[in-house]
Amino acid sequence: MLETMQKKDADYEMLKTLIHKNLGFNCEQYKDSHFKRRIDVRLRATNSGTYRDYVKLLQSNSNEYPELMEALTVNVTNFFRNPEVYDVVEKEILPALIKAKGTGLKSIRIWSAGCSIGVEAYSIAMLLHYLLGNDFNKYNIKITGTDIDKDSLLKAQQGIYSGAEMKDVRPAFLSSYFVKEGNNFIVSEELKKVTQFKKQDLISGPKMNGFDAIFCRNVTIYFQKELQEQLYMDFYNALLKDGFFVMGKTETLIGPSKDMFRAYNSKERIYQK
Known part of the structure; x- marks a missing residue:
């Protein structure tokens, strides 16, 4: 045996x-x-x-x-997954980022780590466009989605989605940010111009930095404990002062980062540098 x-x-x-x-x-x-x-x-x-x-x-x-x-x-994913998280993002996190920019260079940089087919990046882009309204083009907005799967990244770049992926998109957003073509929905050029998608290995890839917010949800649960610790510190270092880190509902900060981040909304797993 x-x-x-x-x-x-x-x-x-x-x-x-x-x-x-x-x-x-x-x-x-x-x-x-x-x-x-x-x-x-x-x-x-x-x-x-x-x-x-x-x-x-x-x-x-x-x-x-x-x-x-x-x-x-493979990831089961759709726009605005876990709406209660996006509720806090829309009402508190993004308004705080916008307010913090003041009158200087209005640059907003957000990272969707482990972005899969891009729905998280586009969900954030929709909320920013909705909140900023006519001021949207006054900001230099860049939302970067990274993943290791090139097929997922290709779908994200194309921005073509099925009805199942759209189930949590509010009707006003459907009509404003998508063009319906047959059974598919195509992301508007307005959102595509502020998003970019690229291949990136979170562990061994080059380190990234300078972000106002990082979303990495339901990704680190698959990693070994030591790598989780390393990743959370990488995210901490990649954030600007007072930047926000949004993690998955089943994930927990471990290692040195748990004493360095401050809890912003523990229930929704949102932390601040």
Whole structure:
């Protein structure tokens, strides 16, 4: 039995090596339980009984790699997900950022980390446009969405969404910020011009800084504890003074950052530098 387990572990390690080599996806950053759950989706879909069977499949059929990448990075997401968080963002966080800019250079920089298909970045852009109204173009606004999955980033850049992703968009925003084409909704150019999307590995990629607010929700739960600690400090350092950090409802600050951030709204997991 021990020998069988060792073989299984060796096959799993071989699979991780293949994934890292061919997808550039660093498996060691993720909790094993999460990672195995995602891989098991593809084992079932391909009728692979073991990790070894799946390794053989990957070696003989490179078309499986895009399917695997999607399984590893898939996120259930839609505009204004967790509306209670966006309620605080709309009524308190963004107005505070706007007020803090005063009369000088009115530059607002926001980072949507682990942005998936871009709905969070565009949700923030809608709220900013709504709050600023005719003053929107007086501000230099840049909302940067980053992710490791190029297919998700491509969808974000295209800004074309299905009805399911639109379910929490208020009617006034639907008519103001989207063009309906068949069953799809296309983001307006007004929002696209203040958003940008790029590939970025949160752990090993170059560090970013100079942000008024960072949103990283339901991303760090998949990372090992040590990497969570590192990430939260990276976010702290990437924020300007009094900048806001918005995390997922099931996530908790750990490590040095928990003594450095101050809680702004603990219930909604919003913190301030």
